[in-house]
Amino acid sequence: xxAVCNAAPVITQAKAGLVEILHSLFDRVVVTQAVVQxxxxxxxxxxxxxxxxxxTWLEHVVLDPPASRRSQANVPSRFC
Numbered sequence: 756x757x758a759v760c761n762a763a764p765v766i767t768q769a770k771a772g773l774v775e776i777l778h779s780l781f782d783r784v785v786v787t788q789a790v791v792q793x794x795x796x797x798x799x800x801x802x803x804x805x806x807x808x809x810x811t812w813l814e815h816v817v818l819d820p821p822a823s824r825r826s827q828a829n830v831p832s833r834f835c
Contacts, residue, residue, distance in 0.1 A: 757783040762793040762803075765813075769802035778812050785814045 758781040765786065768774045777784050786794075786807070794803045807813060 756781050757785060759785045759787075760790070761786075762790045765790070765794055765806060766797065766801075766803035769806040772802075774806045774810065778810070783812060783814050785816055788815065788817045791815055 758777070760777065764777065765774065768776060791807055794801075794807045797804050
């Protein structure tokens with residue numbers, strides 16, 4: 756099963772040392788480029804930053820069109 760995830764679960768579970776829970780629940784976890792950028796803004800020592808770059812089961816995707824244009828078009832999106 757695949758899930759799309761926003762930044763909060765990645766950051767929170769990384770800080771708690773529980774990020775493998777996402778991987779145990781889902782074969783693949785998709786994060787958008789905006790999520791990657793938000794997590795990476797946490798700084799070099801941030802646990803979330805390490806998770807977002809080191810975990811191969813986290814699939815980074817670029818939305819086309821970007822989320823800001825999708826929201827203006829009233830296109831719904833779902834996140835975990």
